[in-house]
Amino acid sequence: MILHPPLPVADDLSQAFWEGVNERRLLVQRCAACRRFQFPPDASCASCSSTELSFEEVSGRGAVFSFTETVSGARHPYFQSISPYLVGLVQLEEQEGLIFASNFPGSEYADLEIGAPVDVEFQEIAEGAVIPQFRLRTVRLAER
Amino acid sequence: MSMTKRHSAAFAGFGQSRVFRGPEAPLGDLAVEASLAAIKDAGLDLSQIDGVVCTPDAPFSRGDSADGAEFVSASYMVKALGVDPRWTADVPGTIANSTLAAIRAVESGACNYALLFRALHNPGSGTYGHTEETKSGEIQMSGTDAHFAVEQFRASYGLYPPADGAALPWSQYQAKYNSGSREQMAALVMQARKNGLAYEGSYWAQYKPVDLTIGDYLGARMVSRPVCIFDCDIPVQGAGAFIITTAERARDLAQPPAYVHGIADGVPARRSVTVDEALEEQLAHNRDIGRRLWADAGCGPGDVSIANLYDGFSIMTIFWMEGLGLCGEGEAFDFIQAGRISPTGQLPINPSGGNLGSGRLHGINHLMDGMLQVAGRSGKRQVKGADLAVVAVGMGWAAGAFVLGKDPL
Structure with missing residues (x-):
């Protein structure tokens, strides 16, 4: 029996986040339109609904x-x-x-x-x- | 205010099944038992039931579970009773959501007599989720834990709803308002047990009919600080059912009805803090529901004589008190002291015990008590002058609130 915490399973939206974490970098989604950050990652901006999102190190x-x-x-x-x-x-x-x-x-x-x-x-x-x-x-x- | 009547529905019958700690009786049987009792209570014949609605969701993932064993659907009930309804629905969430649907269905004319039921399964293992060992020797969770995308950001930390979902906002509340100690919370939890012991359908009344002392509460096993075991409702297996019909039809049935004065629901809105476990989110959403409820009911928090507020965890009642404006922000822990929420107090809360005092039937107790109190049918639990009740069930998107009155609109 191998005891460790449940392992995170990345999905399409979170893949970049987990890749960053594996490189010891904290990458968070940021909206190009309103400049707000959001986490967890989503398909659109939770503030202005824009879909122009990219990951930025915080x-x-x-x-x-x-x-x-x-x-x-x-x-x-x-x-x-x-x-x-x-x-x-x-x-x-x-x-x-x-x-x-x-x-x-x-x-x-x-x-x-x-x-x-x-x-x-x-x-x-x-x-x-x-x-x-x-x-x-x-x-x-x-x-x- | 508009003179148009907003509501024309009423609660006309109630039934509850036997309640067990675990799966001692098949869940389908219990759901049928409760439904037949509700139909009988209203004085209806099976042939008059033309709507069947429920919330079949188990409090855990359905997975490969079976209708009639781990959950009960509307279609199970249709077949079990042999009825031929015009309208049926399985509504996700809690019984709040299916109650809202039943009210809207009779008000729209989709059916005349809706049978509304909810059956709660307890696997008896002590936890709804369970672990499995894979071929490679890995331990994996199934049940509630792997089923939402958000779990990838929580499960690795051992951050598990729902207990942590109560503990975390409670810890925020303590820091923000310098209030909310366990000593203060004891007043609410002890009162819930006392009220539940007066309700014959309560798990505690049937199996462990003893008051909860301050020593029991303060010395209790901690779950997630500051939440102790008595801040959590006890999981049980059982079912409850209601008859919802129009106010006009309800007047001709066997029992005095409880009239629907106002209803409210809604998914949490877009906000700057959107974490489910955040105090800000939980209070804001309850306030949104409160705002809609009072607007719909045409009255305010000062007008109700009793409150049935969801208490799957004790802190949820605090959040409903403040969200609905029954007391001021940051004041709920002071309000619950000195007998103010007892059946003879300023604002009786959960006079039939709620979940904490009667077991985890997910809001059945709250709706039952609100309905029977305003109809004057609560027997030894009857609160004097209880002619307008507010009932709030669930949390987040699975929540709804109701104002029920003795008099028709």
Whole structure:
């Protein structure tokens, strides 16, 4: 039995995003017409309906948007095996609503606070499978 | 205000099946049991049922599941009852969505007597999703987890709706309003259990008829902080059914009807924050439904005497209270204290227990209570002066809200 998190499966819209992540780059869809970013990727702009979208690298800097500690009730055996674990959302500094999931590696529940700054890093969750993670900036500094 | 009557529908009958923790009785049988009870309650004959509508969606992926076992469709019911309806529909979402369809169907003349039912399956394994080991030894999820494109951005983090979908906006709420502690939430969850114990159809009343103490709640197993096990409704297997007809026809049936005063639904609008788990999204969508509901009903949140607000997770009731304007923004946790939401309080909420106090029948309890209260049929649970009820069921696109009244429009 191989225990790792469920692996992301790219679709036509998200392929460029996951290719970027595999190269350790955070690429986000941006609208050529209204210049807004959006995530997850979509076929048209969620702000102005334009279909002129392209992927652009973003800073990877953001802030904790919300968080929880899943103590019990995880459904996947991998997450059952590591419970309790942190999970939540971060919002990138580029734009309101640009929101990603994260496990806040290196942090404890008590460390987390909504609005606390985070930075992107990339985690290989299984051979060849990489996902973006976001680490508290204070944790990053403390570890240096 | 326009003098044109917006609504001409009424709730004329209700029935609920036996309720079990797991699949102790076939789901199809339970759906039929509830439907026959509702038809009998209204004083109708099977031959008069000319509309059949339901929400067959299980709370998990249907996959290879079977009609009558894991879910029950309108066509299953048509065959099981041997009726010959002019109108049938399987409406996705929750019972809110099929209730809206039933009201619109009788108001449009598509049918005269709509049988509306909802059957909820509980596999009994403790979770709706399940895991499978593949030939290569990989563990994969099936069930709810792999079925939406958005899961590619969540599942790898162990971010699983629905519990995290309650925990995350609750954590935002706590930070934004400096309110919403577990000690505060206890008031709502304990009241729900107390109310549910007074309802004979409640899972808790039938199988575990004990009050929930503050110690039970604060000491409970955590699921996703701050959500504990008692903030989650208990999955059960059972069914409920309603008869929806026109107000005119309802007057001649066996029971006093509950008249439809207003309805509202709608998919979440385009917004700058569109993540389902965001507090902003959940509150904004509930506000949109509230705005439509009060406009349609021609009354406001200050006019209703009771509220039945969806509580699959306790925090959802808070979001409905604020979204519908039953209290101010950031004030719901203060409002639920001091008995204000008890059956004798300022605004009784979920007087039959809701999901938390009666089990996961997905809004059947809320519609039943709103309907029976305004019709004066709630027996020992009857709230004095309950002549106008607001009922809100579900969340997101699978939500709907209703104003039901004792008097016809």
